Amino acid sequence: MNGTMTESIHTAGAHDDHAHHGPEKGLKRWLFTTNHKDIGTLYLFFSLLMLFVGGFMALIIRVELFEPGKVLVNPEYFNQMTTMHGLIMVFGVIMPAMAGLANWMIPMMIGAPDMALPRLNNWSFLAFTFCF
Amino acid sequence: MSGPAPDFGWTFYAPLSTLYGPKSTDFFIFSIHMMGVSSILAALNIVVTIFNMRAPGMTWMKLPIFVWGWLVTAFLLLGVMPVLAGCVTMMLMDRHFHTSFFNAAGGGDPVLFQHVFWFFGHPEVYILILPGFGVISEVIPTFSRKSLFGYHAMVYATVMIAVVGFVVWMHHMFTTGAPFVAQLFFMYATMLVAVPTGIKVFNWLATLFKGSITFETPMLFAIGFLIMFTLGGFSGVMLALAPSDYQYRDSYFVVAHFHYVLVSGSLFTIIAAIYYWLPKWTGKMYSERLGQLHFWLSVIGMNVTFLPMHFLGLAGMPRRIPDYPLQFTDFNQICTIGAFIFGLAQLIFLYIILKSCFGKEKTPHHLDNRVWEGAHGLEWTLPSPPPYHTFETPPAV
Numbered sequence: 001m002n003g004t005m006t007e008s009i010h011t012a013g014a015h016d017d018h019a020h021h022g023p024e025k026g027l028k029r030w031l032f033t034t035n036h037k038d039i040g041t042l043y044l045f046f047s048l049l050m051l052f053v054g055g056f057m058a059l060i061i062r063v064e065l066f067e068p069g070k071v072l073v074n075p076e077y078f079n080q081m082t083t084m085h086g087l088i089m090v091f092g093v094i095m096p097a098m099a100g101l102a103n104w105m106i107p108m109m110i111g112a113p114d115m116a117l118p119r120l121n122n123w124s125f126l127a128f129t130f131c132f
Numbered sequence: 133m134s135g136p137a138p139d140f141g142w143t144f145y146a147p148l149s150t151l152y153g154p155k156s157t158d159f160f161i162f163s164i165h166m167m168g169v170s171s172i173l174a175a176l177n178i179v180v181t182i183f184n185m186r187a188p189g190m191t192w193m194k195l196p197i198f199v200w201g202w203l204v205t206a207f208l209l210l211g212v213m214p215v216l217a218g219c220v221t222m223m224l225m226d227r228h229f230h231t232s233f234f235n236a237a238g239g240g241d242p243v244l245f246q247h248v249f250w251f252f253g254h255p256e257v258y259i260l261i262l263p264g265f266g267v268i269s270e271v272i273p274t275f276s277r278k279s280l281f282g283y284h285a286m287v288y289a290t291v292m293i294a295v296v297g298f299v300v301w302m303h304h305m306f307t308t309g310a311p312f313v314a315q316l317f318f319m320y321a322t323m324l325v326a327v328p329t330g331i332k333v334f335n336w337l338a339t340l341f342k343g344s345i346t347f348e349t350p351m352l353f354a355i356g357f358l359i360m361f362t363l364g365g366f367s368g369v370m371l372a373l374a375p376s377d378y379q380y381r382d383s384y385f386v387v388a389h390f391h392y393v394l395v396s397g398s399l400f401t402i403i404a405a406i407y408y409w410l411p412k413w414t415g416k417m418y419s420e421r422l423g424q425l426h427f428w429l430s431v432i433g434m435n436v437t438f439l440p441m442h443f444l445g446l447a448g449m450p451r452r453i454p455d456y457p458l459q460f461t462d463f464n465q466i467c468t469i470g471a472f473i474f475g476l477a478q479l480i481f482l483y484i485i486l487k488s489c490f491g492k493e494k495t496p497h498h499l500d501n502r503v504w505e506g507a508h509g510l511e512w513t514l515p516s517p518p519p520y521h522t523f524e525t526p527p528a529v
Binding site: 009020023035037041042044047048051052055058059061062064065066067068069070073074075076077078079080082083084085086087090091092093094095097099101102104105106107108109110113114115116117120121123124125127128130131132 | 177452514
């Protein structure tokens, strides 16, 4: 599974399979993880989902604006779409995607085994999802 | 609970949100509080990790530039999320506890809301882009097979953007009746922040110059970002000019500006990062042809959607309106068509990601550690996909 690995010899910890077991299976793994890779993945999938939710709202906006007058939705609903589109895209897509990239890449790029406070990291993600 | 979702704009100005907001507003306030807590804790985690857990030999000026981008962003988050929390708490007080922070009749001022909100809001937009700048600074050198031009300048420019970004918030409020001197200051400060941004753009171009360039999908999105984010920057400089902003503000010109810097800015950097690092994470290469299709449809869709909005704004179409005068119809229709092209293009992206994460290959073939020929950095010394725990022993740098 590890392709060419001679050059990664100096990263001694990189592929030591004697470190007991791999991750657990199932929902518990994802709910209670403290692993930066898993948390990064969680943030990124959440962001991807929100991209389509916010994007769907954008399309409703654009359909309504296709012609003057009412096309699809009434003005009150339109205002909700514009508001939620903005909130979801800013707080639900861009920010968690950047956070996901941070969680995945920062430890690997600085040669660290994980983030400094892994349980806090997990809690941050869960609190964040709860907002939505 | 029945009733509408928040409907007062993502900037939720008081008194519209305090006096006339639907019942969901209180849940919205609660959500913002929780999200702020999450962001502050995540930012703390990032700062502590970068300060304390670098491999031995990784001095500050050897830090990967993506990590620098996030380090600066984390400090921005720590600085402004509490301000947002204060803003929504004052809103809650006004709504339910008979205070008058934003109510002139009680001695408060709606403009106070705008100051507090935008003191958060402007650094927020730098929070949205600075990690993305870091991504571009990783991608462009890899596919130019050349190291980043002016690493030190890039670090200082990032810090300067963050610092100057704290003192420009009033450019969102030029028409609120501020004193002339204040408007002048904020105009100059806003124009000033274009300087370090320009330094970054020029350094990316200099990295490309005389590089050995190939155009894989991450590089396509990076170059698309370079051109279109710069266009967004131009409309930004136009908006910075206070007298002109009096005309542009609250029109579709503003909408065009921020979509150029957010969609072809932030979003494209995120997409570039995904294409760049997904092969590392999953050990599988995405289909390059599909990636290219996604790119071109996105660029075409994006421009068809948002370029006409500049003209709509200049012609006088206001923002946040569900209905408009007849003369704006044609351009609005172009925008709508573009939006659907862009939206459908993202389905290609979804397919690529799902296939990479969950697809079964007929002949499993895992990628090299160094997925991209020109890639440098510790993450490219790890297997693709990396083991669950990596760098349990620090590497030599």
